Amino acid sequence: MDAITFDHVDVVFGTPATQKSALALIDQGADRARVLAETGAVVGVRDATLGIEQGEICVLMGLSGSGKSSLLRCVNGLNKVSRGKVLIADRGDQVDVASCDAATLRRLRTDRIAMVFQQFALMPWRTIRENVGLGLELRGLARAERERLVDEKLALVRLDQWADKRPHELSGGMQQRVGLARALATDADILLMDEPFSALDPLIREHLQDELLDLQRSLKKTIVFVSHDLDEALKIGTHIAIMEGGRIVQYGRPEEIVTRPANDYVRAFVANVNPLNVLCAASLMRPAGDGEAVERDRAVAPDTPMRELVALARRHGGPFPVLGDDGALLGVVGEAEIYDGLLRRRQGDTVRDQQA
Ligand SMILES: Nc1ncnc2c1ncn2[C@@H]1O[C@H](COP(=O)(O)OP(=O)(O)OP(=O)(O)O)[C@@H](O)[C@H]1O
Known part of the structure; x- marks a missing residue:
């Protein structure tokens, strides 16, 4: 059970009568400005779940x-x-x-x-x-x-x-x-x-x-x-x-x-978030190539932070196989993937958008 559940919460500031008209307008898809103009009520939250x-x-x-x-x-x-x-x-x-x-x-x-x-x-x-x-x-x-x-x-x-x-x-x-x-x-x-x-x-x-x-x-x-x-x-x-x-x-x-x-x-x-603080191996990795030899003693976990991967690459070069909890090979992160992560973020694109 969740500790807190918001279930389709609307918060409208106004009198009971204006709130009622505002909710009816919200149900018709009216935006905040229209609700305010037509009822005088202010929409604080709409349909939060x-x-x-x-x-x-x-x-x-x-x-x-x-x-x-x-x-x-x-x-x-x-x-x-x-x-x-x-x-x-x-x-x-x-x-x-x-x-x-x-x-x-x-x-x-x-x-x-x-x-x-x-x-x-x-x-x-x-x-x-x-x-x-x-x-x-x-x-x-x-x-x-x-x-x-x-x-x-x-x-x-x-x-x-x-x-x-x-x-x-x-x-x-x-x-x-x-x-x-x-x-x-x-x-x-x-x-x-x-x-x-x-x-x-x-x-x-x-x-x-x-x-x-x-x-x-x-x-x-x-x-x-x-x-x-x-x-x-x-x-x-x-x-x-x-x-x-x-x-x-x-x-x-x-x-x-x-x-x-x-x-x-x-x-x-x-757009301006520093990818080093947010991305991790799972979002940077590429699929391993067919028959690609990977060095399992360099394996990293999917949640290895990008900052740590950069430090590893600086010391050992790449690539690093990304292994799941069960030891399965999920993908590979090399220097190219690390550079891509840095460049793509700077352009304000998303890593996965580009991979798609
Ligand atoms: N007590 C209130 N009476 C009337 N309108 C209110 C009241 N509290 C909030 N609002 C309105 O609800 C809307 C959402 O305000 P809210 O304070 O929740 O936003 P916020 O994201 O927390 O903003 P901020 O970062 O400036 O605190 C605003 O249009 C605000 O004017």
Whole structure:
């Protein structure tokens, strides 16, 4: 069972009456502009369907206004779903956030789902420890237990020395680590992260991305992460949903997005991606020639990153047979395939398009 399922979700901002007319127009295929002109309602999300597995980091990516936050905020009920379901796996069953009762929504929000915001949203008059412990305080946890849990999470984000300071005494990157510790403190298994690193300098941002990935290796939360930066999405995401005009126009693993963009909008995003960071042996390899002798002691796995292949080729030349788990020969990557990978990406084409 998926941890989170979006099932044909529409989010329309407006009064009940304008929402109804807007949904009718959407069903006729009207675009956002027409819906706005004829009803006054704003379409945030239209017909989003997506399953997010437990432990996955799903990045919602797209231009400003494409509907990323609107979709994210449906998960904890901050945005009302106009039509469709948002199902959360809960006690062996699924709860629809869009239609559950208020007590269930409250329980999901306090126990299961935590959110990290772009602007940290820390309370300036509270110490770092008190900020991180806010959710636990609202749950009525005794002070000693609260402080034990908070100090544990502050240590996780390497801020244990800063517990008694106030937010203004910390840098932006540190404040965002407080935001993350606060989200982790409740032990929620679903983290919603709305452009959490966008307000930070590029170097700090990369640092925090690495820290998040490090933490995730042991925490294994289900994370929905909003970003408008493709490099960030490719680095962080186990899957990426690309949004355009309120719709999900492509959903896939990072490499699929880069090698097989679904339309010109996605193609424009991936045109300048550095292939070294994304491609791997499986997407670079050519079929082995009939009777081609391959040196199996040079074998690489299909998921060997391109960067590693370049280093191998630099040391040993090529070609490298690509073997599956069962030892079957899947293809061959030589220097020519590596150069092709570099050149094709630079032209903004896709490797597989060219091979087709
Ligand atoms: N509370 C709201 N009331 C009315 N319209 C809204 C509301 N929230 C979002 N919208 C509209 O919904 C559309 C999608 O906005 P959303 O914030 O989801 O996009 P986004 O992709 O997250 O953009 P950004 O990257 O700029 O945050 C926009 O046209 C926006 O104006």
